[in-house]
Amino acid sequence: MFQAVAKVSSGRFCPCMGLFVRSNSSRTDQRGILANRVAVVTGSTYGIGFAIARRLAQDGAHVVISSRKQQNVNKAVAMLQGEGLSVAGTVCHVGKAEDRERLVNLALEHCGAVDFLVCNAAANPVVGSTLGASEEVWDKILNINVKAPALLLSQMLPYMEKRGYGYKMGWGLVGYGEPE
Numbered sequence: 001m002f003q004a005v006a007k008v009s010s011g012r013f014c015p016c017m018g019l020f021v022r023s024n025s026s027r028t029d030q031r032g033i034l035a036n037r038v039a040v041v042t043g044s045t046y047g048i049g050f051a052i053a054r055r056l057a058q059d060g061a062h063v064v065i066s067s068r069k070q071q072n073v074n075k076a077v078a079m080l081q082g083e084g085l086s087v088a089g090t091v092c093h094v095g096k097a098e099d100r101e102r103l104v105n106l107a108l109e110h111c112g113a114v115d116f117l118v119c120n121a122a123a124n125p126v127v128g129s130t131l132g133a134s135e136e137v138w139d140k141i142l143n144i145n146v147k148a149p150a151l152l153l154s155q156m157l158p159y160m161e162k163r164g165y166g167y168k169m170g171w172g173l174v175g176y177g178e179p180e
């Protein structure tokens with residue numbers, strides 16, 4: 001689906017076949033404070049992640065949207081493209097290595113870079129105290145909320161460092177690099 005979407009050179013975004021859209025709509029500010037920046041947001045097809053993705057795109061970033069369900073990805077991408085924003089999307093269950101790989105590849109192949117990683121996807125299998133939670137519950141919390149963001153960051157950080165500008169945000173881990 002994403003193979004023939006866009007060609008990128010030297011980190012510049014070149015829309016050509018549809019999933020990324022730049023329109024002349026006044027709602028897309030190509031000169032926004034995030035112009036030519038690339039943001040990857042996990043768990044971004046609805047809720048808080050979707051709002052973050054929309055705002056980053058409204059500020060001029062090219063945004064890669066993702067979540068577990070293809071239909072949610074399609075709906076979110078269609079909605080934001082309909083607003084004239086530059087977005088693409090792919091399925092990515094953050095707990096699956098092959099999905100994380102696909103997410104990184106989409107950002108690099110079609111945007112040429114990564115500047116921001118927002119790890120919004122998280123699992124909340126327990127409401128209330130975790131004391132007494134089963135090992136299975138702890139595995140889920142640690143895999144989705146801690147291990148997956150750390151692995152995603154380690155995959156993307158080399159590309160973020162190349163840009164001299166990187167910001168990673170998540171609900172479990174936070175790190176950033178100032179612009180040079």
Ligand SMILES: NC(=O)c1ccc[n+]([C@@H]2O[C@H](COP(=O)([O-])OP(=O)(O)OC[C@H]3O[C@@H](n4cnc5c(N)ncnc54)[C@H](OP(=O)(O)O)[C@@H]3O)[C@@H](O)[C@H]2O)c1
Pocket residue numbers: 042043044045046047048049066067068069070072073092093094095120121122123124144171
């Ligand atoms: N809402 C609150 O009051 C609140 C308070 C504190 C913290 N938080 C945290 O803030 C984040 C967003 O909250 P929210 O209320 O917006 O959540 P939400 O409405 O449940 O949205 C979750 C988003 O993440 C995706 N998602 C869920 N599990 C995923 C996984 N394993 N891998 C990738 N994507 C996944 C969902 O799409 P799919 O179903 O398609 O995967 C959806 O796009 C969550 O991490 C939550 O724990 C929320």
